[in-house]
Amino acid sequence: MEKKQKRAENIEYIVGAEKKIQDIITDAEVMPILKGAVKAGASSAIIADAQNKNLWTCGSHPEGSFFTETLPVYLEGEAVGKLEVAGDSKDREYLRGLSGLLIDTIHMILHTNLKRMLTTETHTTVVNKSYEELLEINRKLSISESRYRELAENLEKKVQERTEELRRAHAGMLQQEKMAAIGQLAAGVAHEINNPLGFISSNINTFSKYVSRLKDMVAFYNASLGDSRVPESVRKSSRQKWDALKLDFISSDIEELIKQSLEGAERVKKIVSDLKGFSHIDEGTEAVIDINTEIDRTLNVLTHEIPEGTEIIKDYHPLPGFKCNPALLCQVFLNIILNAIQAKKLTLKLFISTGYNNSRIVIRFSDNGRGIPEEIRSRIFEPFYTTKDVGKGTGMGLTAAYETITGYGGTIEVESRTEEGATFTITLPVKRE
Amino acid sequence: MIEYDELEKRMVLKLVYYGPALSGKTTNLLRLHDLLERKGRGDLMVLDTKDDRTIFFDLLPFFLVAPSGLKIKLKVYTVPGQVRHDSTRKAVLQRADGVAFIADSQLSEASNNFESFSNLEKNLAIVGLDIEEIPLVIQFNKRDLPDIIPEEDIKRVWGPSGMPVLMASALEGWGVIETFRNLAELAYQHIDKRYELKENHGLDKETFVLKLTRRPDEAGNNTVKNSIRT
Ligand SMILES: Nc1nc2c(ncn2[C@@H]2O[C@H](COP(=O)(O)OP(=O)(O)OP(=O)(O)O)[C@@H](O)[C@H]2O)c(=O)[nH]1
Ligand SMILES: Nc1ncnc2c1ncn2[C@@H]1O[C@H](COP(=O)(O)OP(=O)(O)OP(=O)(O)O)[C@@H](O)[C@H]1O
Ligand SMILES: [Mg+2]
Ligand SMILES: [Mg+2]
Numbered sequence: 001m002e003k004k005q006k007r008a009e010n011i012e013y014i015v016g017a018e019k020k021i022q023d024i025i026t027d028a029e030v031m032p033i034l035k036g037a038v039k040a041g042a043s044s045a046i047i048a049d050a051q052n053k054n055l056w057t058c059g060s061h062p063e064g065s066f067f068t069e070t071l072p073v074y075l076e077g078e079a080v081g082k083l084e085v086a087g088d089s090k091d092r093e094y095l096r097g098l099s100g101l102l103i104d105t106i107h108m109i110l111h112t113n114l115k116r117m118l119t120t121e122t123h124t125t126v127v128n129k130s131y132e133e134l135l136e137i138n139r140k141l142s143i144s145e146s147r148y149r150e151l152a153e154n155l156e157k158k159v160q161e162r163t164e165e166l167r168r169a170h171a172g173m174l175q176q177e178k179m180a181a182i183g184q185l186a187a188g189v190a191h192e193i194n195n196p197l198g199f200i201s202s203n204i205n206t207f208s209k210y211v212s213r214l215k216d217m218v219a220f221y222n223a224s225l226g227d228s229r230v231p232e233s234v235r236k237s238s239r240q241k242w243d244a245l246k247l248d249f250i251s252s253d254i255e256e257l258i259k260q261s262l263e264g265a266e267r268v269k270k271i272v273s274d275l276k277g278f279s280h281i282d283e284g285t286e287a288v289i290d291i292n293t294e295i296d297r298t299l300n301v302l303t304h305e306i307p308e309g310t311e312i313i314k315d316y317h318p319l320p321g322f323k324c325n326p327a328l329l330c331q332v333f334l335n336i337i338l339n340a341i342q343a344k345k346l347t348l349k350l351f352i353s354t355g356y357n358n359s360r361i362v363i364r365f366s367d368n369g370r371g372i373p374e375e376i377r378s379r380i381f382e383p384f385y386t387t388k389d390v391g392k393g394t395g396m397g398l399t400a401a402y403e404t405i406t407g408y409g410g411t412i413e414v415e416s417r418t419e420e421g422a423t424f425t426i427t428l429p430v431k432r433e
Numbered sequence: 434m435i436e437y438d439e440l441e442k443r444m445v446l447k448l449v450y451y452g453p454a455l456s457g458k459t460t461n462l463l464r465l466h467d468l469l470e471r472k473g474r475g476d477l478m479v480l481d482t483k484d485d486r487t488i489f490f491d492l493l494p495f496f497l498v499a500p501s502g503l504k505i506k507l508k509v510y511t512v513p514g515q516v517r518h519d520s521t522r523k524a525v526l527q528r529a530d531g532v533a534f535i536a537d538s539q540l541s542e543a544s545n546n547f548e549s550f551s552n553l554e555k556n557l558a559i560v561g562l563d564i565e566e567i568p569l570v571i572q573f574n575k576r577d578l579p580d581i582i583p584e585e586d587i588k589r590v591w592g593p594s595g596m597p598v599l600m601a602s603a604l605e606g607w608g609v610i611e612t613f614r615n616l617a618e619l620a621y622q623h624i625d626k627r628y629e630l631k632e633n634h635g636l637d638k639e640t641f642v643l644k645l646t647r648r649p650d651e652a653g654n655n656t657v658k659n660s661i662r663t
Contacts, residue, residue, distance in 0.1 A: 017436070018445055
């Protein structure tokens with residue numbers, strides 16, 4: 001008992017350590033088999049190791065003409081020794097069969113013994129080692145371990161970051177493509193409208209001049225009617241006709257109509273120019289702009305989207321010029337204002353303020369809509385994140401906004417209380433040149 | 434290295450297939466056993482399993498002789514992947530000359546792969562092997578299944594580590610020999626550095642690897658194909 005325990009402690013056991021046949025099979029197991037062979041008619045049966053050293057012998061070598069069958073003994077697939085069965089030459093076939101049987105038996109014993117040994121040895125070491133291991137774990141976790149862990153972890157993280165980057169880049173591209181498309185459309189429309197609009201305005205102006213000449217002429221006729229030489233009947237019928245045609249009202253309304261038409265044309269012109277300005281098809285990519293003007297421009301473009309009864313409260317302060325791609329910035333405002341419109345409850349109250357502080361332009365859009373629940377607040381800037389129905393929202397609005405603003409070194413943040421509205425605050429650093 | 438006996442001209446090497454439970458380590462060895470030339474290797478020894486899960490280890494031995502007469506025995510082991518057999522894993526890992534890490538490609542297994550790899554790093558340190566030094570190849574197995582990590586992602590994550598990364602389906606039988614070949618190459622280089630296999634024993638890398646990865650009928654493609662199917 002004591003001896004056994006000691007042995008177990010000293011075992012320097014390695015899975016895979018080489019074993020010899022005699023480590024695996026005992027005399028008690030081999031000898032009966034060899035003896036059996038001799039009993040069955042063989043003169044001798046021997047097992048030798050790879051160096052031809054006899055390990056187990058039974059019987060004696062026959063005299064005279066004899067036959068020896070030699071078969072390799074395999075351990076883990078490797079020939080580690082041999083079995084020699086000798087006997088009378090005339091028994092050749094019988095001896096062959098006998099040795100085949102013998103070697104199979106030996107292999108079977110070797111195999112099962114080896115398996116048993118490996119499992120028990122593994123088991124014993126495993127049990128013995130556990131305690132030492134516990135002691136060592138703290139000590140031996142080497143630098144290389146933590147380094148590799150870091151590497152593996154970082155790589156995982158990097159893949160995620162790259163994927164995110166790619167998604168964002170792709171998102172940005174989509175947005176820019178959209179803007180380019182809008183720009184082209186706007187350019188086309190502006191061109192189409194500007195031409196007819198040009199002759200409408202100039203025609204109305206000419207028309208206005210003609211009308212005033214006609215009015216002069218009518219006034220002249222009216223004055224002439226007062227001449228005593230004009231018969232009373234003509235004067236009377238003229239007055240009747242004048243009244244029937246309501247020329248008093250018309251002559252006073254004519255000017256108003258023309259004035260309104262000219263104003264209308266002027267507004268169309270302004271909208272077209274805003275549309276052009278909004279998509280900035282006339283400018284290169286970068287320009288120094290006044291952000292207050294750009295917000296107003298965006299609101300003008302959105303006139304039709306803004307529901308009736310909406311209250312827009314502006315609190316603009318003078319801002320320094322900001323160098324940027326104006327189309328991108330307008331897109332930011334557009335996306336935020338559209339979101340506010342889409343989040344409205346009964347009527348929309350939109351508060352827009354701008355200011356300049358510590359070399360930063362601060363722009364704030366505050367609405368009184370449904371607000372953004374806490375759970376999703378961190379996700380709204382993610383590409384394709386939307387709570388709108390399929391086909392309604394792309395979930396790209398705020399992503400694009402985030403891209404643009406951070407691209408200019410700025411920040412965009414959201415504060416919100418569910419059911420009480422949301423506030424988006426943008427800050428942009430103004431660089432001195 | 435398990436053993437090196439200069440007098441007896443004998444060298445015993447150990448390669449270990451490591452990885453999370455059910456990733457296909459045993460299947461890899463079964464495939465090698467089916468696909469490779471019988472001559473020069475022993476039989477696969479499966480050491481006690483429970484419901485097909487490895488409890489101790491599996492062993493597939495190979496033999497070759499260098500021109501100098503040096504007898505090389507290469508023992509390829511699998512470890513049990515299940516978390517609770519950690520001590521056995523350490524015992525098997527001791528003195529290894531190379532490790533093939535068999536990862537399960539299924540998306541659902543990503544964290545198991547990661548944990549098993551950390552476990553490998555930890556155990557290597559415990560048995561006194563330097564992960565920077567030891568030959569190590571990665572196999573992403575089960576490529577035949579749906580819902581697996583895309584190959585590009587794998588390449589991106591593992592590429593920078595410089596370790597060979599191989600795609601495989603042990604079930605269908607492809608990628609298995611390639612993994613073994615890569616591991617054998619690295620193991621050769623590692624051992625050659627210290628024991629000068631080429632200089633002192635006339636054994637070069639190509640021969641070493643070729644002898645280990647020979648198929649029953651290298652020329653006859655049909656035979657190879659058939660043996661994959663069976
Ligand atoms: N589809 C598919 N299944 C595989 C593949 N390789 C292995 N499997 C299956 O996965 C299961 C586990 O395979 P094993 O080789 O026993 O796994 P192991 O890594 O040895 O597992 P442990 O011994 O528990 O560590 C078996 O059902 C295999 O048939 C593969 O490439 N594709
Ligand atoms: N002012 C707001 N009030 C309430 N929720 C908002 C507001 N602004 C954004 N959100 C929430 O953030 C989500 C993401 O907004 P984002 O502009 O990125 O995409 P979207 O509006 O859903 O889609 P798209 O802009 O293509 O129409 C919205 O679906 C909405 O749930
Ligand atoms: Mg939106
Ligand atoms: Mg197994």
